[in-house]
Amino acid sequence: MDGPKIRNMQEFADVSGISRPTVSKYFNDPNSVRRTTRARIEAALERYDYRPNIYAMNQNRRLTKTIGIVVPYLSDPFFAEIARNIERRCLGKGFWPVLFSSHGEEKLEQDILDSLRSLKPAGVLLAPLGRRSAKREIEKFCKEVPTVLFDSNIDGVGEAFIGSDNAQSIPLIVEYLCRTGSPPCFFEMPPVNPNANKRRNAFVSAMQRLGHDPQVVRIEGKTWDFEQIGFDGGLDVLGKGGFATNTVLCSNDRLAIGLIAAAYELRIPVGREDASHIRIAGHDDHPFSRFTSPPLTTVAQDYAAISNKSVEVLFNLIEADGRLGQREETLFDGRLVMRASA
Amino acid sequence: MDGPKIRNMQEFADVSGISRPTVSKYFNDPNSVRRTTRARIEAALERYDYRPNIYAMNQNRRLTKTIGIVVPYLSDPFFAEIARNIERRCLGKGFWPVLFSSHGEEKLEQDILDSLRSLKPAGVLLAPLGRRSAKREIEKFCKEVPTVLFDSNIDGVGEAFIGSDNAQSIPLIVEYLCRTGSPPCFFEMPPVNPNANKRRNAFVSAMQRLGHDPQVVRIEGKTWDFEQIGFDGGLDVLGKGGFATNTVLCSNDRLAIGLIAAAYELRIPVGREDASHIRIAGHDDHPFSRFTSPPLTTVAQDYAAISNKSVEVLFNLIEADGRLGQREETLFDGRLVMRASA
DNA sequence: GAAGAAACTTATCGCGCGTAAAATTTCTAT
DNA sequence: ATAGAAATTTTACGCGCGATAAGTTTCTTC
Numbered sequence: 141m142d143g144p145k146i147r148n149m150q151e152f153a154d155v156s157g158i159s160r161p162t163v164s165k166y167f168n169d170p171n172s173v174r175r176t177t178r179a180r181i182e183a184a185l186e187r188y189d190y191r192p193n194i195y196a197m198n199q200n201r202r203l204t205k206t207i208g209i210v211v212p213y214l215s216d217p218f219f220a221e222i223a224r225n226i227e228r229r230c231l232g233k234g235f236w237p238v239l240f241s242s243h244g245e246e247k248l249e250q251d252i253l254d255s256l257r258s259l260k261p262a263g264v265l266l267a268p269l270g271r272r273s274a275k276r277e278i279e280k281f282c283k284e285v286p287t288v289l290f291d292s293n294i295d296g297v298g299e300a301f302i303g304s305d306n307a308q309s310i311p312l313i314v315e316y317l318c319r320t321g322s323p324p325c326f327f328e329m330p331p332v333n334p335n336a337n338k339r340r341n342a343f344v345s346a347m348q349r350l351g352h353d354p355q356v357v358r359i360e361g362k363t364w365d366f367e368q369i370g371f372d373g374g375l376d377v378l379g380k381g382g383f384a385t386n387t388v389l390c391s392n393d394r395l396a397i398g399l400i401a402a403a404y405e406l407r408i409p410v411g412r413e414d415a416s417h418i419r420i421a422g423h424d425d426h427p428f429s430r431f432t433s434p435p436l437t438t439v440a441q442d443y444a445a446i447s448n449k450s451v452e453v454l455f456n457l458i459e460a461d462g463r464l465g466q467r468e469e470t471l472f473d474g475r476l477v478m479r480a481s482a
Numbered sequence: 483m484d485g486p487k488i489r490n491m492q493e494f495a496d497v498s499g500i501s502r503p504t505v506s507k508y509f510n511d512p513n514s515v516r517r518t519t520r521a522r523i524e525a526a527l528e529r530y531d532y533r534p535n536i537y538a539m540n541q542n543r544r545l546t547k548t549i550g551i552v553v554p555y556l557s558d559p560f561f562a563e564i565a566r567n568i569e570r571r572c573l574g575k576g577f578w579p580v581l582f583s584s585h586g587e588e589k590l591e592q593d594i595l596d597s598l599r600s601l602k603p604a605g606v607l608l609a610p611l612g613r614r615s616a617k618r619e620i621e622k623f624c625k626e627v628p629t630v631l632f633d634s635n636i637d638g639v640g641e642a643f644i645g646s647d648n649a650q651s652i653p654l655i656v657e658y659l660c661r662t663g664s665p666p667c668f669f670e671m672p673p674v675n676p677n678a679n680k681r682r683n684a685f686v687s688a689m690q691r692l693g694h695d696p697q698v699v700r701i702e703g704k705t706w707d708f709e710q711i712g713f714d715g716g717l718d719v720l721g722k723g724g725f726a727t728n729t730v731l732c733s734n735d736r737l738a739i740g741l742i743a744a745a746y747e748l749r750i751p752v753g754r755e756d757a758s759h760i761r762i763a764g765h766d767d768h769p770f771s772r773f774t775s776p777p778l779t780t781v782a783q784d785y786a787a788i789s790n791k792s793v794e795v796l797f798n799l800i801e802a803d804g805r806l807g808q809r810e811e812t813l814f815d816g817r818l819v820m821r822a823s824a
Numbered sequence: 825g826a827a828g829a830a831a832c833t834t835a836t837c838g839c840g841c842g843t844a845a846a847a848t849t850t851c852t853a854t
Numbered sequence: 855a856t857a858g859a860a861a862t863t864t865t866a867c868g869c870g871c872g873a874t875a876a877g878t879t880t881c882t883t884c
Contacts, residue, residue, distance in 0.1 A: 196870035538840035
C-alpha cells in the first residue's frame with residue numbers, strides 16, 4: 141500500500157509489468173491467466189490497492205456480475221433469513237447480490253423490476269407478491285432477464301420455481317392435529333399470494349380424506365401486517381363464540397402469533413396440555429415462533445434448502461445462457477415441529 | 483411505445499428533436515431545462531421507452547445518485563422497518579437506495595464498506611455493528627464517503643449521528659417501574675454495540691437518583707440471536723432462584739421476548755396484574771412486542787423520526803459537498819408504552 | 825531441440841454518457 | 855422595440871474499460 145495512486149487499469153498494468161488486456165482478463169477470471177502472471181498481478185495488488193471501476197466494467201460487459209434478489213416483505217424475518225442465505229451464496233460465487241423488498245406493494249414491485257432492467261443483472265431471484273394483477277408484467281420481465289421464482293409460484297412464469305410443498309406439509313400437520321386431539325379448523329386471511337390458497341385447499345382435502353368436515357374461518361385483512369390481522373381477527377372470532385373446534389390451524393405462523401396474543405387478551409388459555417385449552421398451530425417455523433407463549437407447534441419450511449437450491453438453479457440457468465430446456469419446479473417437504481401450543 | 487428501439491441518448495435526442503447535451507441535462511434534473519423543452523422530451527419519452535444507461539451515467543458523473551444503507555442485522559424487524567423508511571425517502575428524492583446488512587459479522591461489514599467505495603455513492607447511512615475493533619476502518623471510510631451514522635454511535639466518527647437518547651428513555655421507564663411496583667433489576671447481555679453500555683449506565687444512575695440499589699444481571703451471548711440468548715439466560719437465572727426483585731428491565735425488547743418465553747417454560751406467570759407475578763419490561767418497541775403474552779411494556783424508539791432525520795441530515799451533507807461545519811448529534815426521546823407485562 | 829499450442833503484447837476500436845466552451849437562439853424586463 | 859439574461863445547440867473531448875486481431879513470446883510435448 142504505497143506508491144502513487146492508481147487511476148485506471150492502464151496505470152495498474154504499467155506498475156505490475158503486465159499488459160492491460162491481460163490484467164483485464166485476470167479481473168474477469170483470475171484462473172484464466174498463467175500462474176506466474178497471476179502471481180505478478182497479485183503482488184502488485186498488494187502494493188497498490190487498485191480496484192477496477194465497476195461502472196466501466198458493467199457498461200461494456202455483455203453480462204454484469206450482479207444478482208438481483210427480490211422479496212415481498214423484508215420486515216418478515218422469514219424473508220430476511222432467506223435473503224441472508226442467498227446473499228452469502230452469491231458472494232461465494234464471486235457475484236454481487238443486490239437486495240430489494242417490495243414491502244407488500246405492487247407498485248414498488250413494479251419499480252424494482254424496472255430498476256433491475258437497468259442494472260442488467262446476470263440473473264434474478266424473485267419471490268413475487270403473487271397477486272394476479274402483476275402476472276403479465278412479471279412474465280414480460282422473466283423473458284428479458286434470467287429469473288428464478290421462489291417461495292410463491294406463478295404458473296408458467298420464469299425458468300424455474302423453488303418452494304415448499306403445501307400438499308405435503310398441510311396434510312402432515314392436519315393428521316398430527318387429528319391424532320392428538322380434536323380436528324382443526326383453518327384460520328386464514330384473504331390470500332396475498334398463491335400459497336395461502338394452496339394451503340386452504342390442501343387443508344380441505346386432507347380433512348375430507350380423514351373423514352372430517354373441513355371448517356374454514358376467513359378474516360379480513362389486506363396488508364402484510366399478518367400479526368395484527370391475526371390479532372384483530374382472533375379477537376373478533378373468539379369474542380363471538382370462538383371456533384368450531386378447540387383446535388385452530390393458521391395459514392401461517394405470523395397469523396398464529398397474532399391469534400395467540402388475542403387469546404391471551406381474552407384470557408383464553410392456549411396449549412396442548414389441557415383438553416379445555418384451545419390448540420393453535422401454524423405453518424413456516426417463523427424465527428419467532430419458538431418464543432411465543434406457549435411456543436408454537438408448526439411445520440418448518442426448509443429455509444436452507446430453498447435458498448440453496450434457488451441459487452443453484454439460477455447459476456445453472458446463467459451458465460445455460462438464460463434458458464433451461466423446460467420449466468423446473470422443486471418443492472421441498474415440510475417438517476413437523478412439535479411444541480407446546482398444539 | 484412504438485417506433486424503432488432507442489439504443490442510446492443520441493438516438494433519443496434525435497427523435498425528440500432536442501440536442502443530446504440538453505437531454506442529458508434533463509435526465510440529471512428535469513427542472514434544469516425550460517418547461518417547453520421538458521414537455522417535448524417527456525412527450526418523446528411516452529412514445530419511445532428510453533432509459534439512460536446507468537453504468538455509463540455513473541462512470542462519468544463525479545457523484546452517483548446512489549445512497550448506501552448499511553444496517554447491522556436485517557433479520558431484526560426493527561432495522562428492516564427503519565431501512566424501509568429510509569429507502570422510501572431516498573426514492574422520493576430521486577436517489578437509488580442500496581441496502582446492505584452486516585448480519586452481525588464484522589468481516590461482512592468491512593466487505594460492505596469496500597463494496598460501497600466501488601459504488602461511489604453520493605452518501606451513506608450507516609448503523610455500525612459498534613464493536614471497537616472496526617472503529618479505525620469505519621473512520622477511514624467516513625473520511626472518503628459522506629456518511630451519517632445512526633442507531634449506534636461511534637464518538638467523533640462520521641459527519642453526524644442520529645439515534646435515541648438512552649439517558650432519557652431508560653430513566654423514564656425506570657421511574658415508571660419504581661412507581662408501579664418493586665424497583666427493577668437490569669437484564670443484559672455482553673454489549674454488541676455501545677447502546678447496551680449506555681443503557682446499563684443510565685439504569686445505574688437512574689436507580690441511584692431514586693435511592694435504590696441498582697442490580698445488574700448479565701448473561702452470556704456473543705451473537706445477534708437476542709431472543710435465544712434471553713431465553714437461555716432467563717432459564718438459567720430463573721432456575722437458580724430468580725432475580726433480586728420481581729421486576730426486570732431488559733436492555734432491549736428482543737431479550738425480553740426470550741425472557742418471557744423462558745418464564746412461560748418454567749410456569750412463572752408474567753404481568754403487572756398480580757403482585758406475585760414477575761414484571762418484565764423492554765426497550766425499543768420492537769414490532770413484535772405488542773404480540774407477546776402478555777404484551778410487552780417498553781419504551782418506543784421513534785423509528786420514523788430517526789429515519790427521517792437521518793435522511794434529512796444526509797442530504798444536507800451531500801448538498802454541503804460532504805462536509806458539515808461540525809459533527810451534529812441528534813437524539814430523540816423515547817416514549818413510554820404501557821402494556822400488560824409490567 | 826524442434827514444432828505446435830498456449831499465453832501474452834501491441835494497437836485500435838467502441839461503449840454510452842458527462843462536460844466544457846463557444847456560437848446561437850429564445851426569453852425577460854424596461 | 856431593444857438590450858441583456860437565460861437557455862439551448864454545436865462541437866469536441868474524455869472517462870475506464872471490454873473486445874478483437876495480428877504479431878510475439880513462453881510453454882508443452884515428444
